[in-house]
Amino acid sequence: MSSHWLKPYMPRSLYARAALILVLPVIVLLLVVGIAFLQKHLEDVTGQMTRAASREVMLISTMIEDAETQQQALASIRPDLQALEMKARFLGVNEQPEIGARRWYDFIAPQVESELYARLPNLAAVALPSSKEARVYLKTHLGLLQLTFDRRRLSPAAPHQLIVTMVFFAVIMTTISFLYMRNQLRPITRLADAAQAFGRGRIVPYSPGGAIEVRAAGNAFLDMRSRIERQIEQRTLMLSGVSHDLRTPLTRLKLGLSMLPEDEAAPLQKDVTEMQSLLDAFLDFSRGAAEGSTEEVQPDEFLRQIVDDAKRAGHQAELIAVEGQGTVMIRPMAVRRAVENLIGNAMRYGSRAELSLFLNAKSMRIRVEDDGPGIPADQRTEAVKPFTRLDPARNQNQGSGVGLGLAIVADVARAHGGALRLSKSERLGGLCADIIIGR
Template identity: 35%
Template sequence: MSRPRGILALVGGLALATLVLAQAVALAVVGWWPAPPAPTMVPAEAVAALAGTAPPAPGLRVWTQADAPSGTPVPWLADLAADRLQRPAPQVRAVWQRTPEVGLQVIDSGQLTPAGRIDAQRQTQVRAALLAAGLQVPAFQLAAVQPDGTWRVVGSVDAGRGQWRRQVLLALALGALLIAPLAWWMARRLTGPLRRLAEASARMDLGADAPAVPVEGAAEVRVLGRAIADARQRLRAQADDVTAMLAAVAHDLRTPLTGLRLRAESAPPPERERMVADIERMQAMIAQVLAYARGELAPLQRETVDVAALAQELAASATALGQAVQVQADAPAIVQGDALALRRAVSNLIDNAVRYAGAAEIVIHGDESHVRIDVADRGPGIPADARARLVQPFQRLERSRSRDTGGTGLGLAVARSTAQRHGGRLDLHDRAGGGLLARLTLPRDALRAG
């Protein structure tokens, strides 16, 4: 098995791969593609735009500036433009935007033929032909002075520069398109184990059947996963020790209570009745504590359980004792779980409803994956801010539920623990119209969920 890489190595590798890929794409798009051609202009169109007799042709722009344009002069073009515009030669100026080609340098320098009067005439004729024929030449700037002293200038838009911009933007877009899957894959690789670790931590409890904490991903995430798993094991061991001690103490208390019960029988009648009632209450509390401790320590015995039939049996037993318990179940509700633990959990919910409201209504319904057991009453209910506390062991809400009703505060804790050990949950809700609705949700395949 290869050694897991750290987050620093993964992030650094992603950054390096991103840089290399971005540079490669930029080199391919900007460097390997042919450079855009140099911009060109038609002298006749430039003269017409400068004269204002026609709108600027495509690729040309006209603007005004304070000084004459600077650059390599084009005397022959300035002379021809001055002749066409019927302006004095000093009022017209033409310069190249870039270094001109050799042929045009020759025209500019007057070296078409050996110097002479006839050659000069031929030069003028050639230049006039260039202007009239619509020949495209490298981009230039042609300017004429205005009455206010400013210069009206005609020049090229330089479409090549725009093409360069498009190539650069295309390189950036292609780089981002190629880098995005790599970044997404690396982000999933980094965050996936963290997300699964967070989900497992959120579901983690101290039950023996709780799912294991995943140890995967980068080295730092594995260290964190092992630390959480070790902490859970230590807490589980401590909880088992405390529960075992609680069971031992409760068991040892039964012997002195039996002796007190025998001595109480010889007491005078008024005192005897009160003493016997107190001892019986203590014995009932100890029995509840022992049942809770045994349920926490003993492993679940998996079997097929019909929760609807189980609720009907509990309702029949309660009715035989004069308690008002009704069950509504349209069909069998089959789950895989511990029948004794589930019976204890539903019985506790029924006892709570009967104790605090005098009656209980049970509705069982489910879907393909879960079964829900709703135990509702019309009692005082439980405030929302106290529900998280009351599902913990030995917690009671004295203001809403009288001390005269007794109880050790284990009923909801046992139901919640049983639901969690079966891969389900216990939720407490306000019942419409008043009262409490305790919902026990169990997966149908609790063996797999656990």
């Protein structure tokens, strides 16, 4: 049988699920023991004791049947009252049985009363005001007879004590278990926080701890983090080195071309310029999300500065909306490069760029929209891959790039624990690019 219907009702955190696993058996055990005790033991014992007390009350009731006055009746039963440890008196003409309020936790009293009414046909009322005293009122030919005796002769003393004791010690043991469980789950929480921070481009101090299995997972995470950092560093050094070494021959080519006549050097100069742009893109891609250190920034001021710089460069860019407040932890240089790439693409394929900022408790979203031709839905996955060039019709105005602009943006977003999402702009009709970064 499928258990998918149960998932919406299950807690999501590990601590809550562990608490449920710990508490649920305790509750079930208390219910089973409590019900078994009440139905199998306490009710049987109470029935036996109540039947015995009923026989004694019937004996007293029978002995006063031949008495003509109340004084004679009391005198005739006085020896038996002493033997049975009971007290008796007749109520006055206008006196009513004093029942009183029953204790709320006296859950065995209803069974006692039902047993007495079933076995004493002349019973008028029953009073069980405390755990030490019981009163029964009998109808006789001389009036209402009140018999007072020890309540413990009808049922076990304080029958609720077992349940109270079980609940008390269950709460104590559960509290101790919760404290121990929290200490056991803390290393897992620390490991999850370190992994989440690393996924968002931050390195937080972490040392393995806890049980053997948790320590093994922590050591594996540290090894994985070290390998990823080495690979990123090696990729950056390799691309930076290659790009840097190629700048020297390009500079010599530019110098040689400057000596040639303009009509002969123009085509070659164009090729050298394109190679220079390609090298610049390689350097940007090699630096990628690893550029700079993580800092806490005010995102609205950060975006306004980028927009102001774009306007000074002659681009028609504008920050049109800011929703939410707060700060975020990002690599400012890397995110700036990603946003500038999107603005540059918007200017290359369209005439204007509009930026929006949306902040909530879990994420930050930077949206850049343009009025260009956009990217078809079936090509958006390919568009974010390195060195991918789309249909030339998209670039009919400015000439093609090197295919690294969106790849750099996607790399920066992933390094911050987020993603780059492409869609159609509802406002301008062109491309809508969302950089989503976790907070």
